[in-house]
Amino acid sequence: MRDFALAPPTTTAPLTGGLADSVFDTALREPNTPQLARRPDPAKQVWTQVTAAELRDEVVDLAKGFIASGISPGHRVAIMARTRYEWTVLCYALWSVGAEVVPIYPTSSRDQVAWILADSQCSAVVVEDEQGLMTVGSVCTSLPLLRNVWQLDDGAMPQLVELGRTVPTTTVDSMRRIVLPDSAAVIAYTSGTTGHPRGCALSHRSLASPCDTLLAGWRHTAAPPGVQPTVLAFLPFSHVYGLMIQGLCLRGGLLMGHEPDLSGEALSSALLSFRPTYLYAVPSVFEKIYKNFLRAAQKAGRGALFERAVGTARDFATAVERQRLGTGSGPGFDLRLQHALYERTVYRKLRAALGGRVCGAVSGGSPLNRELALFYSGIGILVHDGYGLTETSGGVTAQPVGREKFGTVGQPLPGTEIRVAGDGEIMVHGTSVFQGYVNDDAGTREALRGGWLATGDIGRLDTEGYLTITGRKKDIIITSSGKSVAPAALEQRLRMHPLVHQAVIVGDNRPCVGALITLDPDFLAHWRASLALQEDTPHRQAREENALREEIGRAVAAANSTVSRSESIRVFRVLAEPFALSNGLLTPSMKLRRDAIVRHYAFEIDAMYQARTRSSRPNAAAEELAHWDDSDNVFR
Structure with a gap:
C-alpha cells in the first residue's frame, strides 16, 4: 500500500x-x-x-x-x-x-x-x-x-x-x-448509478x-x-x-x-x-468548447490553420511542463516564434469566445484528457485538474501551483492523506470526509474503514505524490480470456474525436473489448454538410455511411494506440440515439448507468460480437480469437 x-x-x-x-x-x-x-x-x-x-x-x-x-x-x-x-x-x-x-x-x-x-x-x-x-x-x-x-x-x-x-x-x-x-x-x-441514491x-x-x-x-x-x-x-x-x-x-x-x-x-x-476570470467545469464542457472551436474554424475555411495552431499549443505546453518539472529546458526559439504567431492570429480569439478574461480554470468530476489539458494551457488557460467525490465534500487533490503535471489530478490537498491499496483502490483520510450515509449504517461501515474512506476509485501515486485516476472498481471489464480492462481511458480518448459524443466500453465475458458509440449531433450535421459528395446521386447515402464508418474507425484506432493490443477495441457499434436522462441511461449528474446501458442494448451488443464469429467453427476457441484482428464497424 x-x-x-x-x-x-x-x-x-x-x-x-x-x-x-x-x-x-x-x-x-x-x-x-x-x-x-x-x-x-x-x-x-x-x-x-x-x-x-x-x-x-x-x-x-x-x-x-x-x-x-x-x-x-x-x-x-x-x-x-x-x-x-x-x-x-x-x-x-x-x-x-x-x-x-x-x-x-x-x-x-x-x-x-x-x-x-x-x-x-x-x-x-x-x-x-x-x-x-x-x-x-x-x-x-x-x-x-x-x-x-x-x-x-x-x-x-x-x-x-x-x-x-x-x-x-x-x-x-x-x-x-x-x-x-x-x-x-x-x-x-x-448519483445512483446502481440502485437507490x-x-x-x-x-x-x-x-x-x-x-x-x-x-x-x-x-x-x-x-x-x-x-x-x-x-x-x-x-x-x-x-x-x-x-x-x-x-x-x-x-x-x-x-x-x-x-x-x-x-x-x-x-x-x-x-x-x-466575462469570468476563472472557469470551473467538468471534462465534457472542456471537450465541447474545443469541438465548438474546431467546428467554427472549419466552417470559416480555417480548419487546417486551427489544427496547426492546436499542435503548436500542445507542443509549447509540453515544453513548458517539462521545464517546470525540471525535465527539460523549455520551448526553443522556433517553437516560441510559432506560438507567438498563433497567439496573435488564433489563441486570443479563442479566449475572447470565453469572455476574454479567463486566465485559468479547474476541471473536476472526472479526469481531464492530457491532450486537452495541453491544448488549453497552450492557448493561455491553465486548467488545474482535481479529484473529489460526494463523500469527501468535493476536493481531495489539486494541481500544485507551478508544478502542474497534466494527465494526473495533482497531489493531495494539505491536511488530506491518500493511500492506494494493494488492489489499486484509492483511500482518503481528512477533514472533508463525510459523516456517513443517512439511514445506512452497514453502508457507512463498509465505506469508512478505520477513519479511511474507501472511494471505489482505482488509481496510482507516482514518486512525487501525483495521483492518476484509472477508473472505478465496479466498472472494470473482465474478458473471457481473463484480461482486466479499465474502460475510462478508452472512453475518454474516443470522446476526443469531434464526431463522438458518448462512448461506453463493453466486453465482460466476451472474447474482446467492444464499444457503443453515440455521435455529436451538431458536429455530425457540420460533417455531413462538409462532405464533397454530389447531392442527388443514387449512391450518396451509401457513400456517406462508408465515409462515416471510416471516420469513426479512425477514432477507434486513435483510442487503441493508447493501450495494449489485448485491451484494444475490436468491435464497435454506433447507436441511433444518445444515452440520456429521458431513456434512463444517465444519472441526473450525467454519469453513465453502465448496467442499464448493457441491458438496454443487449441485442445490439450480441449482434456486434456475433457478426465477427459467424465464420468461425463451433468450439474452436483458437480460431475464434483469430477473427478479432480488426475493429468491426457495424452501424445501427
Whole structure:
C-alpha cells in the first residue's frame, strides 16, 4: 500500500461556526464588496451586482420566513432547482437557522424524488417551476413529514419574506450562533448509478475545509493581481462540485454569477456578457468548447490553420511542463516564434469566445484528457485538474501551483492523506470526509474503514505524490480470456474525436473489448454538410455511411494506440440515439448507468460480437480469437 500527504495548511483559521457565518462576516467587514451578480432580465444579458451587505439582508429576511414557517435547527429542506441566484440565497438562509439542505436535481424522476424526500425525511421542499411542483405533488401522500412546498416561479421568496416580517432579526442571529462546525449542513445524494441514491451527511466543517484550503493556496491564480476574481456558476448546485464552487466564492470574496441553462448557446452568451476570470467545469464542457472551436474554424475555411495552431499549443505546453518539472529546458526559439504567431492570429480569439478574461480554470468530476489539458494551457488557460467525490465534500487533490503535471489530478490537498491499496483502490483520510450515509449504517461501515474512506476509485501515486485516476472498481471489464480492462481511458480518448459524443466500453465475458458509440449531433450535421459528395446521386447515402464508418474507425484506432493490443477495441457499434436522462441511461449528474446501458442494448451488443464469429467453427476457441484482428464497424 502506498500513501501520500502534504503538510496541513498554516494560513487557514479553524471553523468555529456554520457556513452561513461567511456571509455575515463579509458583510460586516466589507459591506460594499460585490458578492453575487444577477440578471433581472436574462434575455438582455445585463448583470447587476449584489453587495455583501445586500446579500446578508436578503438571507436574513428569507431566514425569518423559514422560522415563521416552522423550520428550525435539524430540519431538512430540499431545494429542487437549477443553478440560479435564488438557490444561493435559499441555501444560506437555511444554514442561518440551522437547517440541513437536501439538493435534488430538477431533472430527477418521480421515483427518485420520492425516494430522496422519504429517505431524508424532509420537512419542506423548494421547487423551481410548475413541473417540479407536479412531481412533488404526485408523491406527497407518501410523505407524512412534508409540511411545505414552495415554488420559486410562483413568488415563493417574496411570500416567505412577507411571512417573516414580524420575526426579530435577533432570532436569526441566535439560531445561527448555535450552529456547530460538525453539525450536518447538506445531505447530498450520490448519483445512483446502481440502485437507490445514498444520502451523504456533510458537515459545515467538511464542506468548508477544502474551500478554505484551496483559497489559501490557489486563490491568487483566479485573477490578475488587484482584480476581483469572477466565476460563472453553471454546474448544478445539486452536485457537491457545484456546492464547492459556491462555497469558494462566498468564503473567498469571489464575484459569482449564475447560469441555469446549460445549452451551448446560453452558456456561450453568458460567458461573453459576464466575462469570468476563472472557469470551473467538468471534462465534457472542456471537450465541447474545443469541438465548438474546431467546428467554427472549419466552417470559416480555417480548419487546417486551427489544427496547426492546436499542435503548436500542445507542443509549447509540453515544453513548458517539462521545464517546470525540471525535465527539460523549455520551448526553443522556433517553437516560441510559432506560438507567438498563433497567439496573435488564433489563441486570443479563442479566449475572447470565453469572455476574454479567463486566465485559468479547474476541471473536476472526472479526469481531464492530457491532450486537452495541453491544448488549453497552450492557448493561455491553465486548467488545474482535481479529484473529489460526494463523500469527501468535493476536493481531495489539486494541481500544485507551478508544478502542474497534466494527465494526473495533482497531489493531495494539505491536511488530506491518500493511500492506494494493494488492489489499486484509492483511500482518503481528512477533514472533508463525510459523516456517513443517512439511514445506512452497514453502508457507512463498509465505506469508512478505520477513519479511511474507501472511494471505489482505482488509481496510482507516482514518486512525487501525483495521483492518476484509472477508473472505478465496479466498472472494470473482465474478458473471457481473463484480461482486466479499465474502460475510462478508452472512453475518454474516443470522446476526443469531434464526431463522438458518448462512448461506453463493453466486453465482460466476451472474447474482446467492444464499444457503443453515440455521435455529436451538431458536429455530425457540420460533417455531413462538409462532405464533397454530389447531392442527388443514387449512391450518396451509401457513400456517406462508408465515409462515416471510416471516420469513426479512425477514432477507434486513435483510442487503441493508447493501450495494449489485448485491451484494444475490436468491435464497435454506433447507436441511433444518445444515452440520456429521458431513456434512463444517465444519472441526473450525467454519469453513465453502465448496467442499464448493457441491458438496454443487449441485442445490439450480441449482434456486434456475433457478426465477427459467424465464420468461425463451433468450439474452436483458437480460431475464434483469430477473427478479432480488426475493429468491426457495424452501424445501427
